[in-house]
Structure formats: C-alpha cells, structure tokens
Amino acid sequence: MEKKSVHSQYEEKLVETLKNAILNSNEKWEKGWNTFDLSPKNGNTDREYTGINELKLLFSPYTDNRWFTFKQIQALGGKVKKGEKGTLVQFYTNKVEKVLKDEKGNPILDEKGNKQKEIKKLDNYIAKYYIVFNAEQTTGLPAFSPPTITDEDRKKRDIYNIERIEFLVKKLNITVEEKLSNSAFYNFQNDLIVMPDKAQFKSRQEYYGTLLHEVSHATSHPTRLNRPITGDLSSKAYAKEELVAEISSMLLSRKYKIAVQNTKREISDDKNSIAYLKSWIEAGRLTDDDLKEAVKGAIKISNYISLKDKELEQSPAKENIQAFSEVQNMKSSSQAITYNQLKKNLISSKSLSRDKNITIEPEK
Incomplete structure (x- = not known):
C-alpha cells in the first residue's frame, strides 16, 4: 500500500474534523464559538493560529487555547502525557535554513561547536508541517490563566x-437594505444584501453575525472574488456555496469577536443552515473533496476580507471609527430601549431559513 503524504494526512484530518463538527452540532458551531475570546495560539510565541490551522484547533476538545511543539514543551520543562496524540498543523514559508559547509562538504562549526546556518530565500512558498500538543495534553507547564476583560472594555471593543x-461593507461597495422582514439574503443579480431591521434582533451582535454570513456570499460577485454560483436549493452547487459561507462567516465572526453563540437567533438562525448541510453530508451528496474545496474557499474569503481590513487599519477611516465608537458607546443604552419598544410593535412570525432566501444565478 502506498504511504500517504503528510499533506494528504493533514487534509484528511481536516475534513474529518469539519465533518464531525457539522454532524455533531445540534444547532450551531457551538464548539469553538463558546470560547471566542480565546483563539488558538502557540503557547511559546503567543502567535495566534489562522486559516485552516485555526479551524482544526478550534474544534478540539480542550479548554486551554495554548499549543506547543514537542521541543517547546521540553524546553519549558514539561512532558507530553503518555498515550497523547498530537495535531498536525501547516504553514507556508519561502525561507529555509541551510547548514553552511566547507570545501570538503563538512558542516562549519562555530566556537561552541554548533553548526552554522544561513537563511535562504526561495522563489516559491513551500508547505511545512509540525505536530503540536495542547497544554492539557502535557504536565509540568504553567497553569492555564485565561485573560480577563471587564464588561466596559468588552462593550467598547x-x-x-x-x-x-460597517466600514468594510462600504469598502467592498456592498449595498445593504434593511426592512421589516423575517429573512436575510444576498441577491447576486443586484449585488444587494437584504437584512431585517436591527430592531428585530435581540442584539447588535446577532445582527452583525448574520450580516457577515451574507457578506461571505457577496464576495462571489465578479467585482470581488468572482466565485461562480449556480443552481437552486436542491443543487449541489448551492449546498457547496452554503458550506463555504458557513465556514467563512464563522472565521469572520471570531475575527471581529461577534459572540453570536450567546443567544439563540430568532431571525435566519444557523440551525436551519447547519441542518441543511447535515442532510447533504448524511446522504453522501457532499463528499470529502467538496469539504476540502469549501475550506479553501472559506479561507480565501477570510484572507480577502483581512486584506481589506488592513487597508482600513492604514487609512484615516480608523480614527473615524474610534471616534464614532465612543459616541455609540454613550448612546448604546438608549438605543437598546428604542429597539425593544419597536420590537413589541412588530408582527411575530416563524423564522425563515437564511439558506432558502439567497438569490442564486439559474443554471445555464
């Protein structure tokens, strides 16, 4: 039997993790979202994992968000518990270490007897793989001490x-229309996101969590990522697009600390989308290859949004956001009262699934 490459093993484990997350979820992506303040990070460097690595580590069964390589654990005086298995992570680099050698091909040593090395820059990026262990899989490491944040600081954040x-949506030139409605959807032909009125949501967090899902769909437009979307609710193309949007909106919600997991949505809730995807996977209509493609598509969206966010960080608009945020912070309590009063006057009706209301290009 042919031995599987490290890359194949990495992808297989990723698909397995993602599939289990969907199939074992009752309503939402509960595992991972309930610790949205604690993104997976390298416990030695404090650098947060991103992209596919973040997805893999998010759905781990651990509360501690610190991950270490075997060598890092040893250097810190710790040990990996007997029988524990590590998690494979990957990253891309265009730099490699090269051992310097003399004319005879022998390694050149420094005064301490260590091999001298140089960093060589490559023309292309290459994938490197590491096995990491969660702090809970070890002994002898410092105890987990989660960061604390006051309610006031959380509110400002x-x-x-x-x-x-809000500024990013404008940067992407996406039109958002609000109206009294019980569904949220993206209209591809008109490049338009339709959202229920903010007053219909329990919180602003819920509103923006839903908006991020629709923004994920909106990146399919030719003026953005130009991701072809065809078919209707019963088509495989539709199911794949919904999976891409679910994964990317989860990543974006974490990026912007949108804690949509704290309340059950009444408007276009995740329950319907997750149930929809579960049915496709259980029926075998979404394959492992489809899941791999969906992850790649979601990461592409997340990276695209991150680039726009970096442009914003370097622009004068950042100061406008900070100034506006202070004003909004003072107004927040009065706004909440207004929303609650208005909500009482709305006609209640059953929630409509978000995934049933996205306007999709017909198949040609």
Missing part, C-alpha cells in the same frame, strides 16, 4: 469591531 464591519 464590541462597538469598535461593529463599526469596523
């Missing part, structure tokens, strides 16, 4: 991130 999303 949430307002700031919400305004960042």
